[in-house]
Amino acid sequence: MKYSHACSLLALACSTSVCAESYVIGVERLDFAPHYSIDKQGQYQGFAREVFDLFAATTGVELSYKIMPVDQLLPALLDGAVDFKYPDSDTWSKEQKVGATLSYSRGIVDYVDGVLVAPQRQGQPIDQLKRLALVNGWTPWGYQERIDAKQIQLSYSDDLRQMIRLALKKDTDGAYFNVVVATHYLDNIRARPGALVFDANLPHSRGSFHLSTLKHAQFLQRFDRFLIEQQSQIAALKDKYQVEANLDSQYMGMEQWKVDSLKRRQQKDASGG
Template structure:
């Protein structure tokens, strides 16, 4: 009998970061969340093996450029453009959409951008929507080492708001900090929309397979997005709102419509 053929094996460089529900790394170093489940589904469908290597965010791109990992997730052609110039990175189709914006105390919702003087932000993040205000010194950034400390700063009112991924910050407040609604996204303030992609230098052919997987298994991908709520209400007036409140407001709207 011939020996079984070993599956193609690839190393995916991922962020060693608590970024639930998108992804996180537990105390044992296991990568988990929406991204893990999606990439595992792709691996099973394609007959390949994916090995996840969590790295500090600032080490992830160098690991890709130096060939120490085969793929990077998440990535975007808009990020670190100078470092990537001439490297020939291939990007997948969008995997998941996101919104980065400012969460404020409910009493501050609707105030003009000029009222924002100090903004909490996690080290390594760039508040693209506020570059001009920062450059003109209208907004001062207050850096924190992680999401927990950034949220703490904003809750203590040491700053006027916190700039982060809206879904992740809301998930943290609702499920981990257990302070739902203590800070809420203000959609009238400047915010940025974008997408996460899978990237590679060495294996563009596998990116093409991944793109086909996203297309052919769109129903399963959508089910995973719903399971983890990674795009929860990104295209509605409920963006950044706790789920119980969304459900309540939808019921109220349905009652009002039925009354008409």
């Protein structure tokens, strides 16, 4: 009787909107600024957090974030320990996803992964790339044939800091990573702007970060509508965090002050000044 009475009270409370929908997003314990990172208090922060918080604020859904090691995140999604995984893509970890029917949101933010090199190496042919630095778990798309042929030797690091250090010390010829994240690290954390630059002449890949789920496909339909309806606010967040900075221009991977300087010079030349 007591159990039945408790259930009735809970149902009544939820029917009067006291109980909100509540979901858990599994996120990476990774310093991947400006996209996302974990602050000193252990809180998830960055562009992704603001997008999800905006969705929660506009829909009344309650979202919480479960911060996990990268290699534990997909198993947690498949086991039901979390409701969603971010970031994700239908092209990632295909072997681990065999037999699982996952649903994916629209692309939330675009990215480019590629090789950053010392400025004096920029524009050199791929034959000159003999040693490539990587973070553990990353796949250097476009380079596998040369790796298999022993034409490129890989040097793995535990994190971005170690990988960048290898490239700066010239222990490798370049570093393969997310271009925006690596540039942000060099500009704002390592304080070595321009020490490594993206080489668009070398193979690189483009994609988008998505939110994925095993059980909540209808939720993703609502989230997709939110992405469309709140385009202007999300664009403002992208501009605030510079997560898509110059992805479709010749300035990709260049520190922002230099981009601004070059644009001012071009405007001056165009006006005949």
